[in-house]
Amino acid sequence: MSHEHAIAANGVTVRYGRKVAVDDLTLRVPTGSVYALLGRNGAGKSSLVRCLLGQRKSEAGNVTLLGMDVWSERQRLMDLVGVVPEDSDAPPQMTVRELAAFCARVYSRWQGVTFDECLDRFSISTTARFGELSKGHKKGVMLAVALAMSPEILVLDDPTLGLDVVARRSLFDEVIGEMAERGITTLITTHDLGGIEALADRVAIMKDGRIVLEEETEALKNRFRRIRFAAAPVALSNLATAAVRSWGSGTEAIVSNYDERTSERFPHAEISPLSLEEIFIAVSGEGEKS
Amino acid sequence: MTHVLAIASREIRERRMVFVAAAFLATLPFLFALLPSAARFGRAARIAGTGGILASAWAVGLAIVLGVSILSSELAQRRLSFYLTKPIGAASVWLGKLTAAWVIVLVTFAIVFVPSLMVGGSAWQTAWNTPINVVVALVALISLGLILLFHLAGTFVRSRSPLLAVDLVLGVLFAGATWLLVQPLMARLSLQNVKIVTLGVACGFAAAVIPAGVFQVARGRADIRASHAALSKFVWAASAVVLLFGGAFVAWVLSAGPSDLLSPQLGQASAGKWAWATGQAAKRNDYRPLFLIDTTTGRHFSIPASRFAASFSGDGNSAVWLRRGNLELMVTRLGGGKPRHIATGLSGPWFSVAVLSDDGTRLAAIDSNQTLSVSDVDGGRILASVKLAGSFKSHRMFFADNDTVRIYETPSRVAQPGTGTTLRAYELNIPGRGLTLTGELAAPAKSLMLTADSSGRRVLLMPNGGDGMFLLDGRSLQNMATYSVKPTWAGSFILRNGNVVIADRAAGVLGVFAGSGEKLREIRVGHASQIWAMSEIAPSRLVVLLYGRPGSYVRDFTTLVVDCERGVIERRDKVMPAQIRGYDDPRVASSDAPRQLLVEDAERRLWRWNPLTGAKTRL
Numbered sequence: 001m002s003h004e005h006a007i008a009a010n011g012v013t014v015r016y017g018r019k020v021a022v023d024d025l026t027l028r029v030p031t032g033s034v035y036a037l038l039g040r041n042g043a044g045k046s047s048l049v050r051c052l053l054g055q056r057k058s059e060a061g062n063v064t065l066l067g068m069d070v071w072s073e074r075q076r077l078m079d080l081v082g083v084v085p086e087d088s089d090a091p092p093q094m095t096v097r098e099l100a101a102f103c104a105r106v107y108s109r110w111q112g113v114t115f116d117e118c119l120d121r122f123s124i125s126t127t128a129r130f131g132e133l134s135k136g137h138k139k140g141v142m143l144a145v146a147l148a149m150s151p152e153i154l155v156l157d158d159p160t161l162g163l164d165v166v167a168r169r170s171l172f173d174e175v176i177g178e179m180a181e182r183g184i185t186t187l188i189t190t191h192d193l194g195g196i197e198a199l200a201d202r203v204a205i206m207k208d209g210r211i212v213l214e215e216e217t218e219a220l221k222n223r224f225r226r227i228r229f230a231a232a233p234v235a236l237s238n239l240a241t242a243a244v245r246s247w248g249s250g251t252e253a254i255v256s257n258y259d260e261r262t263s264e265r266f267p268h269a270e271i272s273p274l275s276l277e278e279i280f281i282a283v284s285g286e287g288e289k290s
Numbered sequence: 291m292t293h294v295l296a297i298a299s300r301e302i303r304e305r306r307m308v309f310v311a312a313a314f315l316a317t318l319p320f321l322f323a324l325l326p327s328a329a330r331f332g333r334a335a336r337i338a339g340t341g342g343i344l345a346s347a348w349a350v351g352l353a354i355v356l357g358v359s360i361l362s363s364e365l366a367q368r369r370l371s372f373y374l375t376k377p378i379g380a381a382s383v384w385l386g387k388l389t390a391a392w393v394i395v396l397v398t399f400a401i402v403f404v405p406s407l408m409v410g411g412s413a414w415q416t417a418w419n420t421p422i423n424v425v426v427a428l429v430a431l432i433s434l435g436l437i438l439l440f441h442l443a444g445t446f447v448r449s450r451s452p453l454l455a456v457d458l459v460l461g462v463l464f465a466g467a468t469w470l471l472v473q474p475l476m477a478r479l480s481l482q483n484v485k486i487v488t489l490g491v492a493c494g495f496a497a498a499v500i501p502a503g504v505f506q507v508a509r510g511r512a513d514i515r516a517s518h519a520a521l522s523k524f525v526w527a528a529s530a531v532v533l534l535f536g537g538a539f540v541a542w543v544l545s546a547g548p549s550d551l552l553s554p555q556l557g558q559a560s561a562g563k564w565a566w567a568t569g570q571a572a573k574r575n576d577y578r579p580l581f582l583i584d585t586t587t588g589r590h591f592s593i594p595a596s597r598f599a600a601s602f603s604g605d606g607n608s609a610v611w612l613r614r615g616n617l618e619l620m621v622t623r624l625g626g627g628k629p630r631h632i633a634t635g636l637s638g639p640w641f642s643v644a645v646l647s648d649d650g651t652r653l654a655a656i657d658s659n660q661t662l663s664v665s666d667v668d669g670g671r672i673l674a675s676v677k678l679a680g681s682f683k684s685h686r687m688f689f690a691d692n693d694t695v696r697i698y699e700t701p702s703r704v705a706q707p708g709t710g711t712t713l714r715a716y717e718l719n720i721p722g723r724g725l726t727l728t729g730e731l732a733a734p735a736k737s738l739m740l741t742a743d744s745s746g747r748r749v750l751l752m753p754n755g756g757d758g759m760f761l762l763d764g765r766s767l768q769n770m771a772t773y774s775v776k777p778t779w780a781g782s783f784i785l786r787n788g789n790v791v792i793a794d795r796a797a798g799v800l801g802v803f804a805g806s807g808e809k810l811r812e813i814r815v816g817h818a819s820q821i822w823a824m825s826e827i828a829p830s831r832l833v834v835l836l837y838g839r840p841g842s843y844v845r846d847f848t849t850l851v852v853d854c855e856r857g858v859i860e861r862r863d864k865v866m867p868a869q870i871r872g873y874d875d876p877r878v879a880s881s882d883a884p885r886q887l888l889v890e891d892a893e894r895r896l897w898r899w900n901p902l903t904g905a906k907t908r909l
Contacts, residue, residue, distance in 0.1 A: 055371055057511070075379045089372040105292065106296055
């Protein structure tokens with residue numbers, strides 16, 4: 001059965017004592033999309049991911065994957081969801097080969113060939129114990145597991161953490177790109193915004209447990225612009241500014257509702273597009289709003 | 291099941307070094323045996339003994355370590371997500387880990403134990419004196435219990451949750467509730483049932499951890515605090531259920547009524563309506579309740595009395611009995627309203643005789659030190675206490691009046707090597723606290739049968755195995771009359787009109803004699819192994835029990851109601867009445883009011899029986 005949204009979180013709240021980690025959050029990940037969930041450390045991403053994977057019950061709200069409640073249908077869903085966790089959690093004494101053998105026994109659609117190919121891609125030995133692998137290789141093994149179980153959804157929680165540049169490039173360009181081509185819904189949380197920028201169909205930014213921005217990547221990039229004025233002050237009425245700061249003797253503003261008419265209003269200003277990373281920094285609180 | 295095995299084999303593989311360590315440990319008994327001192331005990335015995343100790347200690351230690359770490363360490367290190375991100379159910383995760391831990395303990399126990407067992411051979415049996423299958427079963431059960439209990443403790447402690455305080459409180463409450471649960475059984479010295487309840491509750495608690503582990507993973511998932519909360523919730527809820535089952539078992543044991551008694555022993559007051567019944571309760575292991583029974587209504591209640599039952603005051607409104615446990619003499623007031631128990635303060639180590647005054651206000655008891663003490667039951671004071679002379683004496687006694695205790699003393703059989711014996715009568719003056727020898731009689735027999743009339747003024751003495759029977763003054767033991775009877779004449783009774791009834795079991799007759807010794811008549815009652823005159827239920831109407839057949843004590847009995855004045859048998863019934871008045875008091879039972887007797891039938895069922903009408907009501 002196809003679903004419009006492969007992942008749907010409705011009013012999810014997660015608390016640790018008095019601290020609210022996720023606050024009444026609603027999220028929809030369209031089926032077949034690559035969805036980037038961004039946020040600074042402590043924004044609540046990991047807590048949300050634990051709820052999305054049925055590892056933690058939210059204090060309020062519910063989560064469905066492929067239309068099934070993840071809390072009650074976790075076992076069934078985990079045969080369809082590949083996971084690369086933030087902290088690689090395979091038993092340290094286990095060799096990579098043993099891990100593959102174990103996974104072959106528990107996953108119904110295990111593809112050993114895919115696993116081996118992925119290991120080759122990251123140059124990981126199958127005889128090594130998991131605990132003895134580098135951080136990057138651990139991620140690579142976890143990724144290999146996630147791909148080899150033939151997922152319908154792939155959840156990657158900061159998958160590039162510890163990967164070297166080549167492996168990172170390989171992950172984004174080949175692996176995630178391939179997943180996207182195969183129509184596998186991919187949810188990725190990452191700090192590597194440069195890598196995900198070209199792949200993500202949609203982006204959400206979390207701050208203080210809430211989603212403060214959620215949009216298609218292209219549309220997002222189209223409406224954010226940096227506008228630099230040689231002289232100051234400048235009237236920015238009718239423009240939504242995400243950040244305003246001084247720039248040399250002039251002023252720099254990050255606006256989030258840019259359109260063609262804006263450039264006509266400021267013929268002498270220097271207007272340039274923003275990278276996803278710059279948008280993220282502006283939205284998640286780095287800018288100085290005036 | 292596949293997932294359980296997959297997880298179990300993975301866990302075992304991860305801990306494979308434990309097997310190497312066990313193999314190393316298995317060599318130690320052999321190395322110890324090389325020590326020069328080992329030769330003294332025999333090398334085989336030394337290997338067997340050391341191997342057994344090491345293997346057991348290893349199994350216990352490893353069970354604790356694995357119990358603590360089996361799940362909670364992965365939870366604390368946030369590594370349980372490895373399983374939770376795979377299509378594995380909570381039950382598979384927990385049962386796979388539990389199976390692995392148990393298998394590791396058992397296999398490594400075998401690795402350590404089997405080599406020494408094989409070399410030690412029969413020396414092992416000598417050293418341990420326990421069958422091998424029992425040892426294996428014990429190790430298996432104890433290790434599983436330890437794994438489960440330490441899993442519980444490991445999760446509770448590692449979570450660092452404030453819930454731990456609640457767990458501690460609930461743990462103390464659980465232990466306290468278990469203690470309270472067995473108290474009624476302890477008070478009745480039903481130790482088998484105490485063991486069953488204690489073990490049952492402990493096993494039930496440990497067993498509850500098995501499904502609790504599933505619940506813990508299913509509800510707590512990767513969050514150790516949520517995991518702790520789920521485990522805690524399930525375990526304590528299950529423990530409450532275990533306690534309820536324990537309570538239901540205790541209630542069931544204690545619910546035994548008189549009709550549940552197997553081979554009951556019965557006793558009845560010489561007046562009034564109360565009787566007692568005791569015996570093993572059916573299907574209730576070693577539980578031996580003692581019931582005080584109202585024979586007019588069938589109402590009954592149990593008391594935690596020792597197996598030596600109870601005896602009643604002359605008016606039938608009080609009963610004295612020995613409480614189990616601290617062996618304190620207790621008096622229960624039965625006259626009207628709710629029965630009331632009074633602790634007399636007289637306690638063990640043993641009492642050979644204990645009797646109440648006729649009105650139940652005073653209690654006389656002889657303890658194992660041959661000290662006769664008289665106490666005021668309601669006041670709780672000792673009124674008099676005297677040491678009786680000598681040892682190896684048998685005593686029977688009664689309150690001649692509230693200030694006087696009459697004691698009859700005979701040497702016990704073991705202390706009487708000759709052919710004669712001496713009967714002595716004493717009186718204890720309670721206000722004066724003086725013991726006076728009031729009569730002494732030498733008789734040519736090794737033992738004497740003594741029966742007093744209901745007032746205690748006259749005593750019928752029958753030297754066992756001799757010819758003749760003597761009517762004596764109860765106080766001075768002066769001979770008042772002699773009855774010429776043969777040794778086959780047995781049971782005797784002094785009627786209230788002064789006539790004496792003596793049974794001849796060989797001839798199957800009751801002889802009725804005047805107080806002067808003159809035979810008035812013979813009443814043919816039938817042959818039996820024993821004939822006992824039980825009680826006078828109305829003037830000259832005697833309840834007589836015929837037990838067994840001539841020469842045989844086969845369980846066959848008939849109870850008669852005999853009119854000794856007219857010499858006729860008024861009733862025959864296949865019942866056996868309770869013993870009326872205890873052995874301690876030699877006076878015959880004589881009631882001036884018609885009443886029901888507690889009886890049993892051939893199938894050992896209990897009835898309330900009206901001897902005058904023959905009406906029976908099942909108890």
